[in-house]
Amino acid sequence: MRKMATALEVGTASLYGYVGSKDEIYDLMVDWVEGEDGPPPPPSGDWRSDLTALAHRIRGSILRHPWMAGVAAGRPNFGPNSLAWVEYGLTALDDLELTIDEMLVASEILQAFVRGFAIRELAEQQALQRAGLDDQEWGRVLGPYMDSIEKSGRYPRFIRVVREAHVPHAADRQEVIFTTGLDYILDSLSPRASR
Amino acid sequence: MRKMATALEVGTASLYGYVGSKDEIYDLMVDWVEGEDGPPPPPSGDWRSDLTALAHRIRGSILRHPWMAGVAAGRPNFGPNSLAWVEYGLTALDDLELTIDEMLVASEILQAFVRGFAIRELAEQQALQRAGLDDQEWGRVLGPYMDSIEKSGRYPRFIRVVREAHVPHAADRQEVIFTTGLDYILDSLSPRASR
DNA sequence: TCCCTTCTCCGAACACCGTTCGGAGTACGT
DNA sequence: ACGTACTCCGAACGGTGTTCGGAGAAGGGA
Secondary structure, three states: OHHHHHHHOOOHHHHHHOOOOHHHHHHHHHHHHHOOOOOOOOOOOOHHHHHHHHHHHHHHHHHHOOHHHHHOOOOOOOOHHHHHHHHHHHHHHHOOOOOHHHHHHHHHHHHHHHHHHHHHHHHHHHHHHHHOOOHHHHHHHHHHHHHHHHHHOOOHHHHHHHHHOOHHHOOOHHHHHHHHHHHHHHHHHHHHHHO | OHHHHHHHOOOHHHHHHOOOOHHHHHHHHHHHHHHOOOOOOOOOOOHHHHHHHHHHHHHHHHHHOOHHHHHOOOOOOOOHHHHHHHHHHHHHHHOOOOOHHHHHHHHHHHHHHHHHHHHHHHHHHHHHHHHOOOHHHHHHHHHHHHHHHHHHOOOHHHHHHHHHOOHHHOOOHHHHHHHHHHHHHHHHHHHHHHO
């Protein structure tokens, strides 16, 4: 609040003439971010690509604005921009001929996955940043600890993942995992259309 | 930190002789919570029910310990209890004959969904609590605003969800949505076993 | 036994936070 | 020119995690 007041060249206490609390500002900020990419485009007619784009957009918003993770996860935001994007998602789901309840559930599930994924992604980035390390150094720091875990003999599958998996070392690993998970969920949505 | 020191009947500053920072304590707390339910049971042989139980367990941990949401989402925890449960999940996935990379991806996706879902669930609970309202009162408070949104004519699908969906009013709605989402993801995992 | 060193413990302070209160100063109506 | 009303915001409140240095106990040597 103090920084914001300084930036606006007013006293800190003056802010409270315009908003009730910091949380209220966050609510406004969230809706502002939702409007950042402009209004939703008209539906393309391909529900799957529309929902994919929507998911990537939400993920992008969280990654661009780290404070979103701790705030947007809160009580649903009913600002105009947020509503516009919810409407966009529901419109895409329309083509699947789900019941209204199924649409709601599908929308919640999609959001839960995207949010959960982006939060982890962000946290990983920040952990590296905090330690001031890049990926490789991080591996080197963890190495000896992993060796000791391996020697313990418990957790053999975990060690296999650490030693043998390619995904963790790929530059686009987050992209791969996100896209795969998204496809899992979308795959499960489509057969329900032809019931 | 002050409260913890008081509870332990030591001075606040003394805590820093045992831990480096509050975050370090959180790391220890997370692993403690992971051990709360005792060690993982032996795999049942039914990967699907094992993974379902695992997901419910993670969700339960977050709901029981609200601070988990803001902490456990952070850098992966490599404490013994956390590792034991990761190993449990990977063991269940073993039956699907996935590649090691596919197993890792599946595990990440499951975690992302569970985390994202539990965080939203928690935030909703806390928003109601903060306002000191129950579900019904909340609906009454929001009512007039919803009416104005309806009159605006935009967001027709959103309004349909608000007016016609049954799920939001069901007592077990969180359970329903969570289970459905989980099934979507698990459904997508199984066909990959018979490749 | 006495003194000096070493180490543990922690009170007090630091820099920060969101929020509240009441007084200073301006603007306006009479 | 005066009195009222209103805006603005400095200063303070109670809170946070963390640091520093001094008080006091413990241990060792003479």
